[in-house]
Amino acid sequence: MGLGVRGLQFTPSRSVCAPKARRMLRTPRVSTGLCPLPVPSPVPASFSSQGVFPPSFPRDAAAGSLLAAAAAHPAEGPGCSRASPPPAHAGAELLPLRSPTLGALEFSLLYDQDNSSLHCTLIKAKGLKPMDSNGLADPYVKLHLLPGASKSNKLRTKTLRNTRNPVWNETLVYHGITDEDMQRKTLRISVCDEDKFGHNEFIGETRVALKKLKANQKKNFNICLERVIPVDRGGDVEERGKILVSLMYSTQQGGLIVGIVRCVHLAAMDANGYSDPFVKLWLKPDMGKKAKHKTQIKKKTLNPEFNEEFFYDIKHSDLAKKSLDISVWDYDIGKSNDYIGGCQLGITAKGERLKHWYECLKNKDKKIERWHTLQNENHVASD
Template structure:
């Protein structure tokens, strides 16, 4: 109690009054306002006390060199400890004597959750996944590509969605005819196409050395379409006449070899049927279709048609011509021409087939050609002799167009 002088009225200080009312017994000092501001308490630094209270395997915290170097979170933690000591000292809780609170384990960061449309930030799925299947039909020389669906595509538009489509490209090859695409699906990151795209005129040689590039893009009406992701499949991984299913993560765009020369093969392919008819006493030449033709017009397409000659042609009556197919690099003709000739004379003949691009007001452009007959080689020679050996049987073969045709007049 406070000592009083003689003649003064006995008084008790407010501190003594609060100590008696709140905590009877030994009088402890009342917390001052300054105690609630961040500062080092007396004794060991708080880091040392926390290290002493922390489990042995807890990582050590570097001690602060000065109060100015502490982060705001450190200051807030010291304030909480002082408040805990205050309430413990004055009977707010019946627990043991106050002391430094044990170090709390660091809070685990919340796990990344995919967005409503399935977009994830993981490296493998940052661009999305694509499901598709491939089938090489060896008998019909066709490669069927079924694009099933994509999931978790990267958002490309301001609304957090995309307008995706899939584009196919056979490599090597710069021709526009080597590229196919699906329809565009609007405002989705999880599109389902279930669409089959087919390359015709694919040979066993193509399956060994070519690669299929599959790209997913976002269509934009007011600017260039945007690339999302791609994958590449070497065709040699496929087994003839067996469907192979893929489910892959899209990758960033890979560079395409710009130095590859435009091979003669890029003039295109043509499917020709041959049959010697005993009934008509003549050779039936069928022009079925072309594929992957070279683009000759400024719009990236051609207006192709096909001409056939059976040489030598003394009377110059062996020329036949198909109809013109507008704005296409993969035309279907399905036209057949008959040359009246004895079967025995075919061994001395040569069939020349040329493909042209029709132009109005100027000369037509030569796209490519092929020669079948006794002077041909490889598949062209084999096709001719198979026809001679199998009367009344239609035999179809795909042939690669060349940009030079010996003995042909390269104008129309």
């Protein structure tokens, strides 16, 4: 005689057999949309008589216990791991769900410490989600350093047409990457489908914390793409780009030589998505008109190259009392120039800015180059 568990239906003709010695009870699975959870089978009558459950333990209670245990320890199924996810709590960041249906991306990363650059080689993708009516896609890859100015530090590959298995073998390079950036920044790598007649569509992405990389050692990745919920980074300092500055105190000329080499990833200030940048220098305090210099204007670019040097006639001993304000501006005809970002070097500065100034004072007649992050700090109006 078969016994049924209350609330569950079974085919009457199916016989219930005692399990074999080395096997667990077979349990039908119910789809929940996540990982499959088992539902308990009817408990054979022989179980109670064989001492599996005490005679006083009701069979319905036994089935309920099995169901509770099954919920606490779900069976392993395709795409599911044995480890249960951590409990959610208020304010917890949702983790992305990797999905093989979106495709996989193969790429490599290399941090060139000597040249302050990050090389990302996009090799290929496989099994991308079809995005077009022909069952294919027109994929390209887009890079974005987080946190950072959203438009200015994005790089992208070429678009490959009508394929779900694109091979790019294309290297994109970020310049002005410092050791500090490598400790706190994340590289977002997105795969998108280009649409000639509409808005480009997002396929999937992956994110790599740069602190996982070792300097001057290439690291290869082959990762399933995922869909990620945007993370609020409102507490981060707003970055407006980077500037490469050289400092040298010349004993022969008796003064400080400041070089403005280049800027990268500047914030776009104009409607065309670019800026017309120039750089201002101000050595203060108490330097008068001789304290200010500015570079030439570079048109329609977010990555200008200046390669200009400026001389300050000042005693070496006086530099310990000075600060150098560096500000980048967007030139506008007929109206006030827009402030892009700036930084200050000197004894009152901190971190890399203080270190750069100190190395200049310590090493006379030696040119010291350093990248510095531009921030939306307090500033005076442009001349």
